[in-house]
Amino acid sequence: MCKKTNDNGIYYVAAPLRYTKVLESIKRVVNENKVYSVRSICSSYLPDWRPNVDYRNIYSAHKDQGGGVSIDCIHELDYLFHLFGFPSNAYNVRGKYSHLEIDSDDLSIYIFKYDDKLIELHLDYFGKNKERTVEIYTEKGRFIGDFYRNEIRYPNGKIESFDTSPNYMYIKELETFLDMIDGNSINENSIEHSIEVLRFAEGEIK
Template identity: 50%
Template sequence: MKFLFIGLGSISTKHIKDLASITNERGIECEITVLRRKKGELSQDLLSYNITQITELDSSVYDAAFITNPTNLHFQIMEQLKGKTKFYFIEKPIFECTDYNWKNLGINDKNAYVACPMRHSKVYKKLKEIVDTNKVFCARLICSSYLPEWRPNIDYRKNYSAIKALGGGVTLDLIHEIDYMAGLFGLPEKVMNIHGKYSDLEIDSDDLSVYIAQYKDKICEVHLDYFGRKYQRKCELYTSKCSYVADFKSETIEVSDGTVLNCQRDDKTNLYREMEYFVNFLTGNISENINTPEHAFEVLKITLGGK
């Protein structure tokens, strides 16, 4: 199978490694091409993957294209890829704004999956079980981390996360929380959002975004920031029976009765469960697309305060 990656940053590097591992295990021949602005030396950990570098698209047709370039360039590259790929793996968020008439791109629930890695985790799946079997009154979601420590050996001020024009900022960068909130509870009836630049980080993108999402029977609070010195990625649920604190870092869920539910990864396939899902999707082994472009666009509208 022939795969095209748009860009070669940290996310696409991870996806290349995961894809190569899965296709190798399944005996699928894997040809990887990377579209870059200019050809360059590959990092040491990618030298064994037989990667072809190109600087412009030609007449080649690919089995799948991975849209892993800056968010503000997603629409542009997908316009260029019409007729050149059978399937799409689109990194989150799908776009940086809601102004695009994206349905003319030819992407749909049958050929395009938008990344939602947290929904493949065992923590999320256990949360979903709890939500589906309990009445939840309230939820609190938090993702707090320190942007300069995200990418070792890279100046955080020069990365897309720090640059608003490239689609950076916590509101879009940390769309995971809004995505899995919608996965757990559906789309809210109303969303209030306050965001902006408040810390002393040397960036022009927003470093704090706070949401209150209103449902018919519950309220959800979401806190996202770039300046927390202690990494936190948690979800608190308050139900009629007890409360739960899910920790995506420790992969555990603490229950108010003292019980601790272990949701840790238990085998190597869990290290790349999202890529395994996508390979199953494009080879026809699963029919359900858990994050369609249409749903991802609705989540984007919520994220940007459009609901």
Template identity: 45%
Template sequence: MDVLFVGLGSIGTRHLNNLHEIGRRRGIPVHADALRSGTRPLREGAAQLLRNQYTSVEQLPPRYDAIFITNPTSMHRDTLAALRGRAETLFIEKPIFDDPDADLAALGLADDQGQKAYVAAPMRWCGTMLALKEKLPGLRPYSARVICSSYLPDWRPGVDYRTVYSAHRDLGGGVTIDLIHEWDYLVELFGMPLESYNLRGTYSDLEIDSDDLSVYIARYPSLLAEVHLDYFGRTYRRTIELFCQDGTVTADFGAGTLTLADGTVERYEEPVNERYLREMDYFVTYALTGTGPSVNTPATALQVLRLTLGKA
């Protein structure tokens, strides 16, 4: 499997490691190149997993089995334009863009243009979420309450939070789209809401210029949903509560538990990387043998982005 990575920060390096691990498990040789814009040293072990490092598009081979777009969100559109037609399948890190009005057709990414593409959605692949999705048809929720609260300086140990894209609006940072995972999984669970309202801004003492709090309320045909996202919670919380006919069902993605209406606690604790490995296993199958649309197409991802930004 010949692949190209554009962007080898923390998430790109994770995907590079996981791609090699899935290739090893499945007996699929992986040959990975990198297109780099600078000479900053790569993260430990990454260089050993690369075949070649290039500094310009003109140096690249004409075609890859897959290209991973894992550079900052603000660069996705220009990168995709520069690499159009060079990949059988695209893996695009979330959020797909920082511009909700991006023209997918101009990039060859519209549903009817034939480009295979998957936009990252790792929350869909965690053990607790998979268990919740299996039980959802029998739950009949009246209301959903979602929270993702965490402390941005703790996200990347040893890295000054003020220097990462999350802290800067012009790099695509801000809790509203940085934590697009929550809306991604809500849309997968319940579809697009009939209407939604959002208030957001910067309220904490963090030294950032991006929004650190975003709160939504949304209406579905049979339920209301509340969503709370922040960068300043000192105690990590990532949960969805479903208030149902028979009681409350709570999926705690941090603890890896699913608490049912009768109080039964099912446990799905696992290392965080397991969800990324499941996602990569899916992507490898889709890239090599899949036909038709992926489970998260660019069109769907852009629709979720528009919803997240109040443009839907």
């Protein structure tokens, strides 16, 4: 357990993307199919993140304030490791490549090696056409989870859309946390696990 924590306490780190209908469905796909490879992307335009706010003045633009797409988009790392565990090997290249007036990294690309699969992860701050998807390549074909469209696209062409409110994932996560306190569910995102995810986001690659 981490320093200054109560050994009998329950410490949970929020990870709301895990509680979306999209990821719930993707988790079933992963459990029911042989997965060959995975490709995840989170691409968006930093100046559009906060309307009426100069992006150059927010923490995201400044490395010394904890900014950078690798940290800001840590949710992708979290759900990939939630689905597949930590990789045996990992590679990451990051840096500032776009026209944005920032000194933090605006592009970060990872490759994760597992015994039976490879995972690619692309994160950027400069995508004018925002995208947040995960593609699961299996023996049955490619499944695509789209977080912005709130849908799953199946290899046979079927599209499953989820009519949920933006607050669905937060309510679901809170309910799960309350179940942890009552002893009715296990803690799947402990401090120790989250620190390991953060190490990858900070570039401490094995």
